[in-house]
Amino acid sequence: MSESHRRLLDLGPAAEKPEAGSGLPRELRKLKTWLGELPWANPDVALDQLQQALVDLATREGVSGADRWAAAEALRGPVLEVIALVSRRFLGVPLPLPPAGVAAARQVEALHRHLADACRRAAGGMCSSNGGLPMLRSGRVVSALERASHHYCEALSVAWATYRTPAHGAWLGLYRTHHFAESVSVADKEPAQPSSEHARTTRTHLVRSLLVALANPYAFDQDDQALLWRLSASYAPLCSLSPAGKDEDGGQWIAPVPVDADRGPGGLVDDPAQWLHLSFAAYQDDVANAIDQYDGDPASVVGLGRGRSLHQVPMSMLQQLRRAFGQRSARRHERLPGGHELEIVIGLAGLHFHLSGRDFDEFVRQAREHVIQVSDRAGWAQSGADAARAPLVRAEVLDQSLGGYRLGVRDEGLVRARVGELVGLSWRQAPTLAGLPRDWLVGVVRWLRYDDGGGVIVGVELLSRRAWPVALQPPSAADQAHSAVRAVELVTAQDEEHERGRFVVSLVDRPSGQVERLALSLAEGEADEEAMALGTVSRAGEYLILDEVAER
Known part of the structure; x- marks a missing residue:
């Protein structure tokens, strides 16, 4: 078993254990019957049961990769319906959120994370024991990896939209999914049915999330965060992600990215073999040029992007992006401890x-x-x-x-x-x-x-x-x-x-x-x-x- 394959199957120290009697049938072929018996009239109860079912599916042993993938796909539709209902309790709600809104956000974040865990383990289970892609069925592995990356990104998005630190496991799962996809040369391969129109590959999902993290989503309101995700998807193909030391042309606009850690980009590079470098010079250059073109006029709304469609971005957001990129690339001020x-x-x-x-x-x-x-x-x-x-x-x-x-x-x-x-x-x-x-x-x-x-x-x-x-x-x-x-x-x-x-x-x-x-x-x-x-x-x-x- 390769190291990347082992990491793909290992959910990490933060993995939850299913509660006794989660409700998920032992025979997964009876899953559709179980879904039909859920109390859909009560979204809170349905959400709780679906969450426990996903934890069970992600952690259950003795399940083939194909069966786990089929069950994850069957659960995904009902899970997204419940997420759409429960998300109304925290999206667009004035901050700080009431306790019910905080609880709803954490539950939705957990649903995305557990569904991603199940897809990730399904992808690993469909591969051979040494981590090789299956003959004639590699498309399902590509789909499972892309689906896992998408839902890890959605978990991060929910945490950022409610101005909270992401729960344990989202960054780690995203890195491990990408690392395995890269090791078997499918990180840039599109599945037959991508999860999102904005990001269609495992690599794009990761780079998109890294760009949003570099921009510091906590500095933007929820509407601007949605625009930030779209911008990051547009620039993801223009940003390179390469092993440390192999990005000579990136200049100062480079951010270190851990290969296997449960945190976002940035930090001290101790072992270069465990780090990647994200070069975001194209994104930063376009932001700087847009500000210079309009002389920083606060009333300006600027078209930003490349290709056939441009995103209309207010000048205040562009200036915040430039500030965040500059701070991430090289801090100008040494930070001193407080305590007073x-x-x-x-x-x-x-x-x-x-x-x-x-x-x-x-x-x-x-x-x-x-x-x-x-x-x-x-x-x-x-x-x-x-x-x-x-x-x-x-x-x-x-x-x-x-x-x-x-x-x-x-x-x-x-x-x-x-x-x-x-x-x-x-x-x-x-x-x-x-x-x-x-x-x-x-x-x-x-x-x-x-x-x-x-x-x-x-x-x-x-x-x-x-x-x-x-x-x-x-x-x-x-x-x-x-x-x-x-x-x-x-x-x-x-x-x-x-x-x-x-x-x-x-x-x-x-x-x-x-x-x-x-x-x-x-x-x-x-x-x-x-x-x-x-x-x-x-x-x-x-x-x-x-x-x-x-x-x-």
Whole structure:
């Protein structure tokens, strides 16, 4: 038995054992009768019984490969029907998911994984004892391998769509299925009836999943994830997967891929023989060229892809792809361990309140009247409507770099944050100093991942290490009560030599034309009003980053 064949038949340490009395008939030829007796009127019960049947089918010994394959195909139709019903509980549902939604997602993920296990073992069982393809029946092995790869990909997709870590076994099964298919030279062979119109071979399924993983699916909403899968399928034929050391032309756009491990791409290559290299230069080049072609215009929707059909991709998604590919290819910042706690305020309104120490209406009034009041800042907790929208959330720093933080949060406030949300970060303040001014870092949530315990792990990219509260208004509207819009000025090291930095505003409050900058300089005790024209630099979720447009 070859090593690749042995691995194909071995489901790994995470393989489940069937419960006693799973219901799957001992004689698999009676399977159709058993399926007809399932309680289809109750999807939850039917799902549970189908799951146990798949575990039994995948792990049962003494079953020929042909019989296992026929049973897997007979179960696949009913399983997909139940999946379509149960998926409504978590697809398109606001995050974080309720407990019922989490349970449904995990069950659907398990159904795909167990069905893939059954197909994988069926493929191995139809081969000879040394792993050779059967004479005149190799087509069934190709079909079983492709089917297994498809359902492992679907298991990963469900986990990513619900922003959770994939369950054990999905990556390992996908790698082992591809490794065997490669060893018998059928990884690029299409079956008679492919599982998906987007991916038709074992290799394409693997490369497609690797490309989605490299893009960091936790940084995209569910609709964008669907587009990400289609994009990855389009570029999979253009991305090479080769043994380590044999990809001289890949340049920096290479990701290491383990041959036999239960994790996604990336990591340290210890034994080159146990790693492959994925070159995704074609994908990255097209993304970079599309951004350059439109000068990074946040409002642009760009056609991306090669061949007869192009995918319409918003600029914000293209920029996130370029950021993710760059980080995967070569991290620019060394990550340091954390362990300490930060306090976080979520959203532009809350951040502006903590920076200024007053409600926005009061801030605008004082800026227009050139009034500075620096007294009794500890009274924030009782000051106006903005105070109620500015609670502080505690977060544990898991690790950090110059580019941002990876945070673990249990508080309900940040658990409900979304990708693209603006956040302010500050050191925890001693009780004796409560209410006194402090420095705030400004960041944006780039990705998040929930755990089954109700917490969330958040990736925050730093936008600025200094910030000022400001308001922006048209020059002719200085006397109108509600013309000013809330903004935060970002000040970086490069901006300190200039008069001002960049501004973050809400997407719905985007100012147009000439505006005045209203600010209270608490350090200098004076107000500031300056007119300028602003242009959009980039978009972060529901916020825009604006910069002054130079006069021509």
